[in-house]
Amino acid sequence: xxxxxxxxxxxxxxxxxxxxxxxxxxxxxxxxxxxxxxxxxxxxxxxxxxxxxxxxxxxxxxxxxxxxxxxxxxxxxxxxxxxxxxxxxxxxxxxxxxxxxxxxxxxxxxxxxxxxxxxxxxxxxxxxxxxxxxxxxxxxxxxxxxxxxxxxxxxxxxxxxxxxxxxxxxxxxxxxxxxxxxxxxxxxxxxxxxxxxxxxxxxxxxxxxxxxxxxxxxxxxxxxxxxxxxxxxxxxxxxxxxxxxxxxxxx
Amino acid sequence: xxxxxxxxxxxxxxxxxxxxxxxxxxxxxxxxxxxxxxxxxxxxxxxxxxxxxxxxxxxxxxxxxxxxxxxxxxxxxxxxxxxxxxxxxxxxxxxxxxxxxxxxxxxxxxxxxxxxxxxxxxxxxxxxxxxxxxxxxxxxxxxxxxxxxxxxxxxxxxxxxxxxxxxxxxxxxxxxxxxxxxxxxxxxxxxxxxxxxxxxxxxxxxxxxxxxxxxxxxxxxxxxxxxxxxxxxxxxxxxxxxxxxxxxxxxxxxxxxxxxxxxxxxxxxxxxxxxxxxxxxxxxxxxxxxxxxxxxxxxxxxxxxxxxxxxxxxxxxxxxxxxxxxxxxxxxxxx
Numbered sequence: 001x002x003x004x005x006x007x008x009x010x011x012x013x014x015x016x017x018x019x020x021x022x023x024x025x026x027x028x029x030x031x032x033x034x035x036x037x038x039x040x041x042x043x044x045x046x047x048x049x050x051x052x053x054x055x056x057x058x059x060x061x062x063x064x065x066x067x068x069x070x071x072x073x074x075x076x077x078x079x080x081x082x083x084x085x086x087x088x089x090x091x092x093x094x095x096x097x098x099x100x101x102x103x104x105x106x107x108x109x110x111x112x113x114x115x116x117x118x119x120x121x122x123x124x125x126x127x128x129x130x131x132x133x134x135x136x137x138x139x140x141x142x143x144x145x146x147x148x149x150x151x152x153x154x155x156x157x158x159x160x161x162x163x164x165x166x167x168x169x170x171x172x173x174x175x176x177x178x179x180x181x182x183x184x185x186x187x188x189x190x191x192x193x194x195x196x197x198x199x200x201x202x203x204x205x206x207x208x209x210x211x212x213x214x215x216x217x218x219x220x221x222x223x224x225x226x227x228x229x230x231x232x233x234x235x236x237x238x239x240x241x242x243x244x245x246x247x248x249x250x251x
Numbered sequence: 252x253x254x255x256x257x258x259x260x261x262x263x264x265x266x267x268x269x270x271x272x273x274x275x276x277x278x279x280x281x282x283x284x285x286x287x288x289x290x291x292x293x294x295x296x297x298x299x300x301x302x303x304x305x306x307x308x309x310x311x312x313x314x315x316x317x318x319x320x321x322x323x324x325x326x327x328x329x330x331x332x333x334x335x336x337x338x339x340x341x342x343x344x345x346x347x348x349x350x351x352x353x354x355x356x357x358x359x360x361x362x363x364x365x366x367x368x369x370x371x372x373x374x375x376x377x378x379x380x381x382x383x384x385x386x387x388x389x390x391x392x393x394x395x396x397x398x399x400x401x402x403x404x405x406x407x408x409x410x411x412x413x414x415x416x417x418x419x420x421x422x423x424x425x426x427x428x429x430x431x432x433x434x435x436x437x438x439x440x441x442x443x444x445x446x447x448x449x450x451x452x453x454x455x456x457x458x459x460x461x462x463x464x465x466x467x468x469x470x471x472x473x474x475x476x477x478x479x480x481x482x483x484x485x486x487x488x489x490x491x492x493x494x495x496x497x498x499x500x501x502x503x504x505x506x507x508x509x510x511x512x513x514x515x516x517x518x519x520x521x522x523x524x525x526x527x528x529x530x531x532x533x534x535x536x537x538x539x540x541x542x543x544x545x546x547x548x549x550x551x552x553x554x555x556x557x558x559x560x561x562x563x564x565x566x567x568x569x570x571x572x573x574x575x576x577x578x579x580x581x582x583x584x585x586x
Contacts, residue, residue, distance in 0.1 A: 009348055033354040038261040074351050078255050085420070108416075115257020116353060123350035132348050147279050147291060152340045154295020155302070162296075162303045183439075190443040193304050194450025197328065201458055204296035208289055218291070 009071075011128040016235065017061035018129050021228035022138025024236030029126045031240035036118045039247055041111040047118065049246040054121050057239060061129045071124050075116060082109045082116075132156050137226050146219075153220060162200050169196065253345065254360050254408075256353030263415025268358025274366045275339050281332030285460070297329050298337040302344070307443075320404065322368025323376070323397040324444045327389075327461040328451065331373040338365035359411060367407045372400035376461055386452060389462045393448040398434075398441035405433035 012018075017025070032050075039046050058068060086105035093100050126135070133156060140149040169192050180189055208216075259267070282294060301321040321341075325334035342360045345351040352360045379392035409429050413422040452459050468480045 030354055033256055034261060037256055037264060037353075037355045071350065074349065075255065078253075078258075112255070112257045116255035119256030119353040119355065120350045123347065123354060127348045127350065132344075135347060145276070145279055147282075148275065148336070148340065148343075150291035151294045151298060151336060152344060154292050155298040155340055155344060158296050158299035159302060162299045163306075166303050166306075186439065186442050187446045189307055190446030191450045193307060193443065194447040194454075196303065197300055197447070197451055198455050198458065200296055200300050201293075201455075204293055208292045211292065 009127045010131050011063055011067065013062055013129070015061045015129070017057060017125075020232055020236050021141075021226055022130050022134045023141040023226070024138075024228050024233050025126055025130055026135065026138045026142060028236040028239045029122050031237070032122055032243050033119050035240055035243040035247060036115055036122075039115075041107055041114070043247075043250045046246050046250045047114045049250075050118050050243055051121075053239060053242055053246075054118065054125065057125055061125065063125060063128050067128065068121055068124050072117070072120055075120050078116060079113065082112045085109045085112070134224075134226075137222060137224070141226060150220060158200070158204070161203070162196070165199060166192075166196055253342075253352035254356040254363075256355050258353070258356060259359055259411065259415050261355070263411065264355045264358060266358075266415075267362045267411065268355075271339070271358040271361035271366065274335060275361070278332040278335040278339075282330075282336050285330040285333050294329070294333050294336050295340070297325060297333065298340045298344075301325055301337050302341050305341070319440055319443060320364060320368055320401060322364065322404070323372030323393070323400045323440070324447060326369045326373040327376055327393050327396065327444070327448055328459060330460040331369055333460075334369045334373070335365050338369060363404050363408045363411070367404045368400040371403040372396040375399050380461065386449075386462070386465065389452060389459070389465070390445050390449045392461070394441040394445035396441075397444035398437045401437035401440050402430045402433040405429040 032053075036047075036050055039050075058065065085108050086101040087099070093102055094106075095101075130138075133153065136149050136153050136156070139152075140146055173188070173192065178185075178188060180186075301324070304319050304321055304324070307319060322334065322338055325337050328334075329337070339361050342352060342357065342365060346354055346357050346360070373396070376392045376396040379395050380388050382388075383391055406426055406429065409422065409426045412425075413420065448459060448461075452462055452465075456462055456465060471479045473479070
């Protein structure tokens with residue numbers, strides 16, 4: 001409890017983007033992602049414009065470029081797959097640097113790289129400017145089934161607890177000289193997973209009983225007012241609207 | 252395996268989203284029967300557990316390591332409905348908070364990594380435990396369920412990518428490669444799932460949903476050597492029975508196949524590039540739906556490309572919205 005109460009992905013701030021209600025931001029990012037995915041891949045300028053739009057949002061939210069860049073690493077496995085497509089793809093082939101590459105495959109790789117990068121950057125901006133708990137309240141206001149939202153909320157609350165439990169078990173294993181090196185070590189890890197499940201489940205049952213005794217009735221109270229004004233909706237939806245305009249202009 | 256944005260075309264993404272929404276809606280109702288009033292807290296806890304376990308790396312072969320998908324494990328430990336919900340929530344949190352998996356690809360991700368792994372895993376598990384009884388049977392069933400669920404998920408991914416992917420690929424070769432690699436990963440997943448289930452079974456057999464039939468009756472030994480059995484375990488109420496679950500899965504598949512293939516046939520990105528192999532900008536409009544107004548994303552009927560795309564997306568959104576609304580109205584009656 002020594003650290004702040006915000007999540008590690010969240011970058012506290014008071015900018016315009018931070019202050020927007022979560023449901024507006026969620027809808028805006030989602031609409032933006034749909035416009036990006038629906039853009040035909042031949043329109044290079046459109047993708048450049050989308051990147052500029054995200055840059056403007058990042059600047060308005062005062063999220064440093066390095067912060068976004070560091071977290072883009074998550075994309076790496078699929079970037080590797082994208083580079084593989086031109087090699088295994090079908091169709092007309094050209095020779096680049098001595099490699100025979102498929103032309104439709106190259107287009108597909110570009111398509112995936114551009115759209116995935118934009119999507120990841122947009123998600124990172126959302127997570128950096130909105131607390132996870134608040135994002136879920138926004139999702140509930142967007143009529144996501146309340147049970148699903150509650151499960152996600154409990155997951156967020158338990159996540160750090162369980163990760164910490166797992167870390168302690170790992171430290172215990174490693175301090176006894178264990179290191180998973182080959183296939184035969186899998187049972188040790190699996191038994192830790194089993195122990196982790198029992199420990200967390202029993203803890204969850206205790207917490208549930210404690211919640212019941214404090215009057216939990218199947219619904220978590222929301223104490224913040226999360227309603228959005230028309231002005232705030234307009235501000236948030238400016239992003240997908242601009243993206244849609246770009247798509248129209250590069251026709 | 253988390254699919255990012257841009258991997259599938261917009262229509263496939265949204266159709267898969269509708270399938271995922273329908274599947275999750277069914278499971279929201281089913282999960283209440285598995286966990287009663289504890290649904291939200293306990294499912295949230297299991298989701299956090301799955302999230303943590305997915306970070307456990309285990310060595311597969313020399314130098315490489317894999318990590319658990321966890322769909323089969325979740326189904327066996329907490330039941331198929333809760334399992335799907337947990338996987339869906341894990342994927343949702345990963346997409347929104349960690350940017351792992353695209354927002355528009357969320358439906359695809361939930362379909363292939365949540366619905367398919369849990370559905371296939373649970374079906375195999377029930378099949379094997381029906382044949383081999385006892386603790387050994389459960390462990391064996393857990394191994395096979397996890398082993399088969401991983402390549403099954405990879406094959407469904409390949410199929411979807413063939414229908415609505417943005418790259419031309421030779422489906423047979425890629426399916427063979429994906430299936431082969433994921434069979435290897437599946438062995439690791441199978442071993443780790445079987446041993447995990449075995450470990451839980453040894454300590455708290457009552458926590459393993461898939462092994463509820465194994466509980467022994469309480470045996471009371473009197474001072475004079477008399478023995479009485481108390482509380483004969485009632486014939487296990489098989490909630491989350493196989494039949495409705497499979498029927499639901501079949502229905503979902505039908506919807507997916509119908510909606511996706513219908514739209515995908517008018518998609519200039521993937522299939523036609525393979526079929527016609529003439530370059531990708533001058534599409535010949537001579538196929539089955541060539542005369543339809545939305546074919547080739549509307550280049551025939553005089554409707555601009557974007558509008559046709561949006562009509563398609565809107566159509567599927569309507570279906571998804573209807574399903575979500577149906578699920579929500581039940582929410583209000585009983586939470």
